[in-house]
Amino acid sequence: MNPVSPPFPAAKKTGAPGWRRRLPLLGAALLVLLIVVGLWPRAVPVEMATVTHGALVVTVDEEGMTRVRNRYVVSAPVAGQLRRIDWKAGAVVEAGRTVLAVLETSGADFLDARSQAQAAARVQAASSNRELAAAQRERSRATRALTQADLGRYRSLLEKNTLSKQEFDVVQMRDATAAQDERAADFALQVAEFELQQAQALLVRGQTAVNSSGSSQAGSGPVVPAGSAEPLIITSPVSGRILRVFQESSRVVPGGFPLLEVGDPADLEVRVEVLSRDGVAINPGARVMLEQWGGPQPLEARVRLVEPSAFTKVSALGVEEQRVYVVADFVDAFDRRPTLGDSYRVEARIVTWEGANVRQAPAGALFQRDGGWQAFVVEGGRARLRPVKVGHTNGFKTEITGGLDEGDRVIVYPGDKVMDGIRVEPIAVTGG
Numbered sequence: 001m002n003p004v005s006p007p008f009p010a011a012k013k014t015g016a017p018g019w020r021r022r023l024p025l026l027g028a029a030l031l032v033l034l035i036v037v038g039l040w041p042r043a044v045p046v047e048m049a050t051v052t053h054g055a056l057v058v059t060v061d062e063e064g065m066t067r068v069r070n071r072y073v074v075s076a077p078v079a080g081q082l083r084r085i086d087w088k089a090g091a092v093v094e095a096g097r098t099v100l101a102v103l104e105t106s107g108a109d110f111l112d113a114r115s116q117a118q119a120a121a122r123v124q125a126a127s128s129n130r131e132l133a134a135a136q137r138e139r140s141r142a143t144r145a146l147t148q149a150d151l152g153r154y155r156s157l158l159e160k161n162t163l164s165k166q167e168f169d170v171v172q173m174r175d176a177t178a179a180q181d182e183r184a185a186d187f188a189l190q191v192a193e194f195e196l197q198q199a200q201a202l203l204v205r206g207q208t209a210v211n212s213s214g215s216s217q218a219g220s221g222p223v224v225p226a227g228s229a230e231p232l233i234i235t236s237p238v239s240g241r242i243l244r245v246f247q248e249s250s251r252v253v254p255g256g257f258p259l260l261e262v263g264d265p266a267d268l269e270v271r272v273e274v275l276s277r278d279g280v281a282i283n284p285g286a287r288v289m290l291e292q293w294g295g296p297q298p299l300e301a302r303v304r305l306v307e308p309s310a311f312t313k314v315s316a317l318g319v320e321e322q323r324v325y326v327v328a329d330f331v332d333a334f335d336r337r338p339t340l341g342d343s344y345r346v347e348a349r350i351v352t353w354e355g356a357n358v359r360q361a362p363a364g365a366l367f368q369r370d371g372g373w374q375a376f377v378v379e380g381g382r383a384r385l386r387p388v389k390v391g392h393t394n395g396f397k398t399e400i401t402g403g404l405d406e407g408d409r410v411i412v413y414p415g416d417k418v419m420d421g422i423r424v425e426p427i428a429v430t431g432g
Helices: 016-041 113-159 163-219
Strands: 046-051 052-068 071-075 081-082 101-106 232-235 242-246 251-253 256-265 268-275 286-291 299-306 311-314 320-332 345-364 366-371 372-379 382-393 397-402 409-412 423-432
Touching: 052 382, 101 256, 163 242, 163 299, 163 320, 268 286, 268 345, 299 345, 320 345, 345 382, 345 409
Parallel strands: 046 423
Antiparallel strands: 046 409, 052 268, 052 345, 071 256, 081 101, 081 251, 101 232, 242 256, 268 320, 286 299, 286 345, 299 320, 311 320, 345 397, 366 372, 372 382, 372 409, 382 397
């Protein structure tokens, strides 16, 4: 009898050992694949920015200090006993009326002929100074009238679009400068008149003392003691406020001793200390933005003068620097800065160049290599090295004159891993 065959064929016993032999090969292939994946170059994460068009302003940023433009130091005209000064800084004074100080003098100071001659010479000099100040005031008024007429004509041309805004700004700056010169000339005339009055008062007191002394010696009148002269009244030379009181207590003071300082705190200017190499690029009429002065909005000023003489100053790091003062006038009205006073600190940004529609890129995207400026541009996910031509820069944005187009994406602050042709991926993208 034939044995009955099973319904399914029995499994071969050689299958399991075959798969076991392939396992090492599969493991080796997987290991090679992992090594290849691990060694495959990955995209370098970079920060990107877009080349844009817009306004670009190049400035010189330095700290400045406000100061009263026209100030006058009231001094003792002669030696004498100063009475206590009760005035405090900030008090309002009126020219010719407010008594600032009282000085008790001795008539003996004027008895000799030499003192009389000196007093007469001072009167003549003060009179000449007053005539000069009056002539300068008339000249400043004529100049102001001319600049006002020019400003009106140029304003009409600007309204007709036949004049550029820049040319109108220049004429407007000239008118503002002429107004400040006229105000300074008025102040100078007031001071000259005050000095003339003081000199005349001293001469009259000296002549009175001499006459009194001569009469007593001749026996033709009562004896007038030297110390019986009336106190010398010193009034304010200008209208404004008291800025400082140098001597408050009563004491004996010599001639020429400073007593008070008077000025108008509303008539301010700004003095900014800049490096001499930066001062070369600053022109009169340049726009100045004043920040961090204590108010909510920046103030605007215009450069009036870059002083021709520099000075040496040692920086905080011990480096000698040549610096120069830049003087600027406020453009904003007084009601925008009512609490800003004398010797207040401000941060000034002096404009040396500005453009309204400038192609620009971040300054951190540009670097020098092989004697020229270059940048990495992202194209198809890869970094491409490209030569660039640059113009003005303010340290944050740089003018692009060639090599980059608007909309190009550049790598900002590329590291050592960024090379030409390497794959990159953005971690941050800015507009410029």
